[in-house]
Amino acid sequence: MTFQTCMSFELKNNLSELSTLCERLERIGGALGIPRRLLFEINLALDELFTNIISYGYADQSEHSIRVCISAENDLLTVVLEDDGIPFNPVERLSPELPCTLEECKVGGLGIHLVKNLMDEVVYSRCGNKNVLTLKKAIEKN
Amino acid sequence: MEIIEEKRGPLSTFKLQGRLDSNTSQVFEKRIFDAMSDGTKNVVIDFKDLDYISSAGLRVILKATKALKREDGKIRLCAMQDYVKEVFEIAGFDSFLTIVPTLDDALKSM
Numbered sequence: 670m671t672f673q674t675c676m677s678f679e680l681k682n683n684l685s686e687l688s689t690l691c692e693r694l695e696r697i698g699g700a701l702g703i704p705r706r707l708l709f710e711i712n713l714a715l716d717e718l719f720t721n722i723i724s725y726g727y728a729d730q731s732e733h734s735i736r737v738c739i740s741a742e743n744d745l746l747t748v749v750l751e752d753d754g755i756p757f758n759p760v761e762r763l764s765p766e767l768p769c770t771l772e773e774c775k776v777g778g779l780g781i782h783l784v785k786n787l788m789d790e791v792v793y794s795r796c797g798n799k800n801v802l803t804l805k806k807a808i809e810k811n
Numbered sequence: 812m813e814i815i816e817e818k819r820g821p822l823s824t825f826k827l828q829g830r831l832d833s834n835t836s837q838v839f840e841k842r843i844f845d846a847m848s849d850g851t852k853n854v855v856i857d858f859k860d861l862d863y864i865s866s867a868g869l870r871v872i873l874k875a876t877k878a879l880k881r882e883d884g885k886i887r888l889c890a891m892q893d894y895v896k897e898v899f900e901i902a903g904f905d906s907f908l909t910i911v912p913t914l915d916d917a918l919k920s921m
Contacts, residue, residue, distance in 0.1 A: 684833050691830070691863075709863065709894045716865045720833050767903035771880065774873055779902055780866040786901045 675749075676700065677738040682723040690715060693737070701741045704810060710787045711739075711748060714804060717780035718750055718759065726754025726800075741808060748804040757800055758793040759784065814842055821852040821884075822921060824914075828860040831868035840871045844878070852884035855917045859890035869902055876908065889917035 678693045680686040691712060698708040715737065722735060736751040759781045785791055790805040812829040823846045831839060843854065854875065876886050888910045891899070899905050911917050 687832055687834055706894050712863065713865055713898065716832060720865070720867070767906075771873075771876060771907040774904070774907065779869060783866060783898065783901055 675738040675740040677736060679734045679736050680719065682727060682733040682735065684720070684723065687716060687719070690719060690737075694739075697739050701739070701746075703741065703746065703808065707746065707806065707808060710806070711746070711804075714784045714787050715748065715750065717784050718802065721757075721759065721780060722752045722754055722800075726752055726757060728755060744808045744810075746806045746808050748806075750800075750802045750804070752800050753798050754800060756795050758795075759802065760791050760793045812838070814839060816842060816846065818846065818849075818851065821850060822855070823851040823853070824855040824857060824918075826857040826860065830863040831861060831871075832863065832865045833867040836867040836871045839868075840874065843871070843875045847878060847882070847884075852879070852882055853921050854879060854884070854886045855914070855921065856886070856888050857890055857914050857917070858888060858892070858895055859914070861892070861895060864895050864898055866902070869898070869904060872904070872908070885921060887911060887917040887920055889914050 676697045680689055694708060694712050694715070697703070703711070719735060727733060733753055738749040740747050762778060762781050784804075788804045788806050792803045794801045812827065812831060812835040815826040815828070817824045825839075825842065827839070829835070846854070856872070872888070879886050886908070888908055890913055891910060896910065899908065899910065909920065911920065
């Protein structure tokens with residue numbers, strides 16, 4: 670197994686941290702040379718997962734930390750998201766039937782559907798008291 | 812996020828700037844529904860300066876579209892950056908929403 674340098678940061682379980690997420694990604698994106706479109710997609714995937722975790726992930730009202738670790742190697746971007754919330758595997762969640770009409774359209778499950786479609790690979794594991802979600806995406810440089 | 816609103820008769824145009832996410836979507840939802848209470852029947856949303864949208868933003872657009880349809884109103888979305896448009900496509904929203912290239916196209920189609 671090769672050792673990868675990872676750039677990491679932590680977010681508190683508060684929606685206001687979405688702007689921190691954006692700022693951190695801008696900085697890391699610059700440092701790792703991640704193309705803008707990919708940065709947007711990573712931001713969106715992490716936004717949806719983070720929003721899910723803080724909305725449904727905690728049984729108490731305490732402050733929690735959610736850790737994000739990003740590395741890029743051989744044109745592959747890997748993002749690991751770790752939280753100490755209740756066990757939840759988003760990969761098992763079925764994608765909603767895509768709507769053809771306005772009447773059929775429901776928004777439940779849409780966030781996870783976006784994540785699965787934006788990323789090349791999404792892998793879940795439960796390690797001790799932590800949910801660990803690993804996202805992978807090829808870096809296509811134009 | 813900045814929202815610039817122009818109202819002309821029953822038509823309201825919303826120009827969005829910045830990021831439409833879980834933090835800002837409620838403000839936008841309130842602006843649209845306030846306009847509807849104030850007589851707006853048709854809505855144009857200009858995405859030219861919108862850098863970012865998440866499912867929270869899609870949810871507001873969906874809610875507004877359903878509410879306008881109940882009133883026999885119309886909604887048009889325009890001038891999306893390609894990666895914003897991709898989010899609408901992945902969500903399948905492009906099958907029931909009219910997304911046009913420019914603000915002019917949107918206004919003409921009203």
